[in-house]
Amino acid sequence: MIDTTARMLKPTTPEEVQSLVAEAGAAARHIEVVGGGTKRGIGQLDPVDLVLSTQRLDRIVDYAPEELVLTAQPGVRMADLEKLVAARGQMLAFEPPRWTRLVGSRGEPTLGGVLAANLSGPRRIRAGAARDHFLGFEAVSGRGEIFKAGGKVVKNVTGYDLMKLMAGSWGTLAILTEVTIKVLPAPRAETTLLLFGLPDVRASEAMAIAMNGPWEVSAAAHLPAFAARARPLKAEMPTTALRLEGFEASVAARVDGLLGALKGYGRIDALDGEHSRDFWVQIREVEAFAGDPRPLWRLSLPPAAGWRGPHGLPGDALYDWAGGLAWLLTEEPAAKVRAVAKALGGHALCLRGAPAFGPRDGALGALQDRVKAAFDPLGVLNPGRLEGAA
Incomplete structure (x- = not known):
């Protein structure tokens, strides 16, 4: 639930972000982390004391078209970024979606938000997901510490690949302050x-x-x-x-x-x-599903069995990723939708009409808890966002 009463802060430097997070941890306060705010309605948050927006961290740090590498701050708007690379005959190959009409949001999606949610469009089946184009970053953890991972070349990873961890963490582990991504030539x-x-x-x-x-x-x-x-x-x-x-x-x-x-x-x-x-x-x-009042589900499934998910649930579907992504409008209970997806070897995310994330249980849930404790032991960042519900 979006807290409309919490004070919004818009830092302009990584050091300001670090200071705000450190102060929040010391005072047992909680922070909602947002970019353009277009995905705030996905996932339920516990009460927060303030909102930290990365909108003013919006600088292109370095763009080397000949190296197919771009470094930018997380608040750079996706529309501006895509216009920039298109002018050099290049593209973000993972084809990130906006979803603003789909989820009824306002604002402009940002690069940090796209990476934090690991959003990928139709070309994912050929080019990979957003996380596969995420080369490096600088961030502030929930401990109030600045740290870096990866680098500014395509082959740079030794040890833990923290880019894969940050992509899809929905701002619960750290606040990105600078990111490096891979770009590719656009098709003729x-x-x-x-x-x-x-x-x-x-x-x-x-x-x-x-x-x-x-x-x-x-x-x-x-x-x-x-x-x-x-x-x-x-x-x-x-x-x-x-x-x-x-x-x-x-x-x-x-x-x-x-x-x-x-x-x-x-x-x-x-x-x-x-x-x-x-x-x-x-x-x-x-x-096709924008504006429909029914709950909207995003089912990630094995492509060969993708059609089986919606066929086990009354409603209307649309299939992307050669069947590996099934969009589904259905009034069925959330627990049933998640159970059908799980039985097929997949998982479900609800964009509207039900809790977004499922319950965190078993070995995977325990692992998620340990990762959260390592990066944000006091639960300062986006508290409760990935907790899920049955």
Whole structure:
């Protein structure tokens, strides 16, 4: 729950962040850590005494396009960052989503928030998650200590890979004050193949063929009838989409090969260039489900079994990551949704309508508690955010 009465502070230097955290720990106070504030509604917080925003830590520290490396403070807005790298023909290959309309939030997503939540878009199946592009950082722990990890080159990790730990920790372990990420050349061309009318199981087969072949598919999604009919796509039947990117001649050759492999799956159309890019923005932002009042779930599942999750729960689904990510609108109890995902070898996150995180129990829960105690023994940062509920 967002505390609207807590005082908000906006430090401008890492030293100010360190001082604020140290003072909070000494006074037994609790801090909510935010970037642009667009994901504040995800996860329930215990009461806090103040809100610390990284919005004014918004400087590009170093950008070396020829080295494919960028260092920035966490408050840099994603829109500004993507514009900067696009001007040099580069991109953030993990295709980070915004989700502002999806979760009904205001503000501008920031780089620190994206990394803290480990947010990744459709290209994750090809390029990896946000954590795979996270090379190094400087941060302030819940102990009020400044520490560093990683570096400013791609091959830099010895010992513990703390970037993987910070990505997805939702600000519960430390406050990032500087981050280094990998950027990649943007593709010169892209084509999206659209298959129509396939039921979920058949679409899963088609996506598996595409992903397991030599065509270097960079995104694969399936929209069942409800999602396909919704704005802004407004298709008349279920739609399965496969994206290929790269140099024009390479894309054309791979499209021809994939068309041959999928000839038994019915009619196939193609989207090129800007039309393809617009389509995948809609998938990345889950536009089909924005504004729907039902609880919204994000199920991470083994791709081959992805369709089984929503099929065990009444509701409406949209599949990304070749079936490995199932978005689900359902009124089913949270415990049942989490149980279905767990039985399939996955897990569930609720973006609205139910507690975001599940209960922390067993060996994994004990490990999480030990990690939290190591970085934030007094529970200063984002208290209760990952505690979860049944």
